[in-house]
Amino acid sequence: MKKILILSDTHGYIDNAIETYARGVDEIWHAGDIGSVEVLQRLQACAPVKAVFGNVDSYDIRVQTQQILVFETEQTRVLLTHIGGYPPKYMPGVVKEIAKHKPHIVVAGHSHILKVMPDKNRNLLYINPGAIGNQGFHKVRTMILLTLDAGHASTSLSNQIRDMRVVEYERD
Numbered sequence: 001m002k003k004i005l006i007l008s009d010t011h012g013y014i015d016n017a018i019e020t021y022a023r024g025v026d027e028i029w030h031a032g033d034i035g036s037v038e039v040l041q042r043l044q045a046c047a048p049v050k051a052v053f054g055n056v057d058s059y060d061i062r063v064q065t066q067q068i069l070v071f072e073t074e075q076t077r078v079l080l081t082h083i084g085g086y087p088p089k090y091m092p093g094v095v096k097e098i099a100k101h102k103p104h105i106v107v108a109g110h111s112h113i114l115k116v117m118p119d120k121n122r123n124l125l126y127i128n129p130g131a132i133g134n135q136g137f138h139k140v141r142t143m144i145l146l147t148l149d150a151g152h153a154s155t156s157l158s159n160q161i162r163d164m165r166v167v168e169y170e171r172d
Contacts, residue, residue: 001150002026002074005047007143008082008109009131011056012036014043017169018132021145022046027073031109031129032082034061054082054109068094070101075150076160077103084108087119087126098122112138114166125161134172141169 005025007018012035022028023046032054034040040061043049053065069080079101085091086108090098098106106119107127114130130142146164 002148004029004073004146004148005143006031006107006127006129006146007132008107008129009033009054009112009133009136010035010039011131011133011135012039013133013135014039015172018143019043019046021143021167025145029078029080029107031080031107032065033057033109033131033133034065035133035135037061037064040064050078050080052080052082068097070097070103074148074160076105076148077101078105078107079103080107082108083110084128086111086115086128087117088121098124112136114142114144116144116164130166132169139171141171143167 003025004027005021006029008031022043025047028043028047028049030051032052033056037060051065052069053062084094105125112131115128117126119126129144131138132141132143147162149160
């Protein structure tokens with residue numbers, strides 16, 4: 001069982017509230033537009049980080065991350081990217097990666113719009129945690145907490161994901 005913090009679009013911004021949540025999880029998934037190495041380092045000091053770069057990320061972040069990251073945790077395959085689109089309007093490159101890797105969860109950022117929805121055609125859960133940074137049009141900063149539990153009696157993804165909740169903050 002692992003507690004996961006999913007966030008995106010920090011744009012170089014991190015505060016004590018984000019770090020408080022980050023210290024209480026087993027893994028952090030960052031869906032790009034990290035914005036500064038300091039943000040990545042501060043998150044890494046709290047918990048292991050799986051991150052991809054976004055369109056605003058400079059070379060120093062890009063050399064530490066990937067454009068698309070596929071990994072498995074708690075017997076759940078995850079595809080993490082920044083600009084991914086959403087069901088059924090995924091970016092063409094993401095459609096190819098989904099077909100190749102058959103993830104159970106796709107996490108994307110970029111839009112600054114919080115969205116969690118099943119993609120029944122591809123048998124996966126799509127998650128966009130919105131934006132937790134202070135740059136952009138969003139009025140509320142958001143990130144997602146959830147628990148993945150492969151040891152749960154049922155093998156369906158909907159039963160392996162527990163305690164999912166959105167954390168919201170007003171913008172500074």
